[in-house]
Amino acid sequence: MKTKFLLIMLAMVLVACNKDDDNQKPDPQEERFDIHNPEGYFLYAKESGNSGRIYLFEFLPEEKIQVHTLEQEAILSYTVIDDNIIDIVNSGVQFIFDGNIVTSNNNQYDELVLIKKPESNQLANNIFGGSIYRSDGSQQGNLFCRFTSDPDEVFLDFGYGATSTNYATIGNIATKLAVDVNNDGNNDDNLFIVLVNGKLEANITDGNSTKITLFAFDLNIADYMLFAKEAEEDGSNSKFTLFDMQLDFGAVRTFVADDVVPVYSYYKIIAENTIELLNEGTQFVFNENAVLSNNDRYKELVLVKKEESNQLAGKTFAGTYYNADMTVLHPNFFYAYHNNDDKYDAGFEVGTALRTETYTSLGNIASVRVLDNQDVELMVLVNGKLEVNYYAKIEDTVHYGSFTKQ
Structure with missing residues (x-):
């Protein structure tokens, strides 16, 4: 039986390439928390030290609170004291509220955050990834995950190739997954994820209880x-x-x-x-x-x-080709992209084509073509100029050109 007692700390960083502006991290609290009507809120708690154990407390009606953790689910009772304290019955744990700021009489909690339940899935259409570290600072590996919507699937890669599984959210900010961390063909490991303050916090078991923190990487550079x-x-x-x-x-x-x-x-x-x-x-x-x-x-x-339409189509570029040592290879050369097909003409004098090539578009701002002699032309439109690398296979060298639009 797998041991569940060795604690390993993992540090990971979130990459969030948001496809939809509605699927962002939970908004900052805009309304004051009402301790007598707490339904619709979560309280996120993380233990201090190397354990990194996380808890998601979900406030329910009738002074009940559901506790979500990696290993279990439990519903507990609580009472309200002096209009600012929630006392978890028979636990000795109290949470003290000053508006939306939360502290506790239990010093095991390193972080306490109130989160209002969002109306839409905050995990969907985001990509997360980063390195995994043990508590001694050594790197264990990497974990990457991509959440989709319609259907709700998550694609996971622990370094062995991506696998996918369906997921259901807890209050649109968290989920629990059965995963295969060790690539043994069995989804007998557990992953508990909570999105809080722009970070993806997680606990994972792969024979050991482990902690993951993924910091927000909100730059939308996927396009x-x-x-x-x-x-x-x-x-x-x-x-x-x-x-x-x-x-x-x-x-x-x-x-x-x-x-x-x-x-x-x-x-x-x-x-x-x-x-x-x-x-x-x-x-x-x-x-x-x-x-x-x-x-x-x-x-x-x-x-x-990257563009939705081909930015090279119908444009002609001319300039000088250089050898690797920056001596001139061709003082005059041009590329003329056709307007209605994926072809371009090439030659020394604009309008006089020595050859016509069919290219593959890359993001509608670049093109690549392997010529019949296995030479390669790679071109990209940068700041209004066509930057070109020509790889001469026999010589095993790269020629360079920067061409201006005609």
């Missing part, structure tokens, strides 16, 4: 691609990576000209506005539309919004 241009100090070896920031299952899709097959780069969230790519330690910090990185090789970082 963007990140253009990351790298080069040497003298401008040579100029090439770029295109990151699709969909952030599904803890990974971003990356496109580069010299490896045309999209690669999934796994990440963890290390702050409210920062992700770190696990395979290389590169961090990206998102401040509104500005992006910074700890990786010095990136000389230009731009978030480019």
Whole structure:
């Protein structure tokens, strides 16, 4: 039988790519809590120290309170004392209310938060993810989950690939799930999740009782691609990576000209506005539309919004192609995208096509094409210019061009 006594602390960070403005974290309290009519409220409590055990107290009619925890459900009775104290019968625990501020005579609680029950599902259409840490600070792994609505499904990935299951909410802010943490084929582990103050707090059992905290990452970057241009100090070896920031299952899709097959780069969230790519330690910090990185090789970082319609169609771009050492390869070159199909013309003089290619659109702001000779053209529209990497397979080198709209 699995032991339930070893406590492991896990620290994780939430990524919340909201698809619907109605599905946000619970609103701050706008009305004063009425201790004599508490129905419609939850009281969230978290134990201090390494246990991190969380409780969700749900106020019921007739001075009853339902306690939701990882291991059990219980309905207890309470009494009101002096119009500001709720005393849980036969427990010795009291909660003291000063408006919406809550304290307790029980010093085991590190955090107490009143939450008004929202009218809609606050978990739906959000993606959460981050790293898992034990109480000694060592990393255990990662957990990523994506909640959907209609139907209410949650997709979970503990590092073994995503699985899905249906879920039901507790008061539109919490849920309990049977999960497979160890990839043994059995959903015999438990996950208890509560969304509070923009954080996803959770307890999980995988043979041990564990704690998870996921901090809010509310930047809506799922509709963007990140253009990351790298080069040497003298401008040579100029090439770029295109990151699709969909952030599904803890990974971003990356496109580069010299490896045309999209690669999934796994990440963890290390702050409210920062992700770190696990395979290389590169961090990206998102401040509104500005992006910074700890990786010095990136000389230009731009978030480019994906569009509903093809932004390349019907446009012609012309400029100069450079070798990797920044000597001129072609002083004049152009790309002319067709208006009514996924094709473009290419050549030296605008209007005189040397070849016509069929491309694959990426987010309606970029395109990729593998040529007959296995060379690759990767192009993206950034700040009104067409940034291009041409990978010459035989030479195993990347040529660079920046083309202006004609």
